[in-house]
Amino acid sequence: MPVREIYSHSRLSSFETCPRKFCYRYVQRIPSDVEGIEGFVGKRVHEVLERLYLFASRHGVPSLRRVVDRFHALWDEHFDAARIRIVRDLPVAHYRSFGAQCLENYYRRHYPFDRDETLGIEQLVTFGLDDSDAYRVRGIIDRVARARDGSIEIHDYKTSRRVPSQDELDRDRQLALYQMGIAERYGADRPVSLVWHYLVRGDRRVSTRTPEQLEALRTETIELIDRIRSERTFEPRPGPLCRWCEYNDRCPASPVRRPDADGDAGAPEAPLAAASGGQLPLL
Numbered sequence: 001m002p003v004r005e006i007y008s009h010s011r012l013s014s015f016e017t018c019p020r021k022f023c024y025r026y027v028q029r030i031p032s033d034v035e036g037i038e039g040f041v042g043k044r045v046h047e048v049l050e051r052l053y054l055f056a057s058r059h060g061v062p063s064l065r066r067v068v069d070r071f072h073a074l075w076d077e078h079f080d081a082a083r084i085r086i087v088r089d090l091p092v093a094h095y096r097s098f099g100a101q102c103l104e105n106y107y108r109r110h111y112p113f114d115r116d117e118t119l120g121i122e123q124l125v126t127f128g129l130d131d132s133d134a135y136r137v138r139g140i141i142d143r144v145a146r147a148r149d150g151s152i153e154i155h156d157y158k159t160s161r162r163v164p165s166q167d168e169l170d171r172d173r174q175l176a177l178y179q180m181g182i183a184e185r186y187g188a189d190r191p192v193s194l195v196w197h198y199l200v201r202g203d204r205r206v207s208t209r210t211p212e213q214l215e216a217l218r219t220e221t222i223e224l225i226d227r228i229r230s231e232r233t234f235e236p237r238p239g240p241l242c243r244w245c246e247y248n249d250r251c252p253a254s255p256v257r258r259p260d261a262d263g264d265a266g267a268p269e270a271p272l273a274a275a276s277g278g279q280l281p282l283l
């Protein structure tokens with residue numbers, strides 16, 4: 001029996017944003033050693049918040065100073081100027097203080113971290129969208145908590161500057177998929193809230209889903225996976241995000257490709273495109 005590929009929210013979003021980028025990353029599996037500074041900052045902030053909650057559960061709440069020092073230590077440990085790409089014309093120090101500010105905002109808002117009971121940190125969820133096991137989805141939840149009223153909360157940390165509207169959050173796919181993934185673990189009838197923390201603004205946003213909305217999302221996601229599996233041309237979709245694309249020196253449609261860059265002359269070859277049909281190894 002062939003190994004079926006497993007989908008994540010980011011993998012689905014990659015296809016929706018630009019099928020060609022999806023192809024480079026997930027079909028041709030072209031490695032890229034560059035990482036955007038925004039992603040780098042987000043990773044370090046997530047690591048520190050993970051450690052904060054683990055530390056608090058075992059030893060008590062660490063000081064803000066200790067939290068921020070940990071961020072800087074992780075930054076120094078992982079930062080590699082040759083590998084990290086900065087697209088905007090801003091110094092590295094800007095991003096460093098941005099990350100520290102995100103943590104400070106979160107800490108000040110949530111101290112002493114006793115508003116809920118943490119049930120899981122960086123919790124992996126893997127589940128099928130239907131009974132056939134042909135549509136597998138996975139994700140990692142930043143934090144799962146039990147609120148004081150007994151409901152379950154799925155928390156997600158965001159380091160992006162933009163805070164989506166409530167309408168956008170009410171249609172967000174990522175956390176709603178996670179809700180499907182944890183439904184059985186905590187009881188299908190238990191109320192669940194989806195909670196986003198927009199760290200740079202110190203904003204906390206909440207949304208909920210009805211069973212009907214989750215069912216509609218299940219159907220839409222299956223349809224999207226079917227579209228991906230039947231895709232053959234993976235047309236590029238150039239736009240402002242090309243500046244951040246790790247394949248922008250390879251892609252023929254890239255508006256920011258360097259003239260001397262070696263790249264593809266055209267669409268990916270058919271056998272590679274066809275590989276999206278289900279024979280790929282897991283992510």
Ligand code: SF4
Pocket residue numbers: 018020021236237238239241242245246247248251252253254255
């Ligand atoms: S450079 Fe732009 S069009 Fe090309 S793969 Fe990347 S995001 Fe898509």
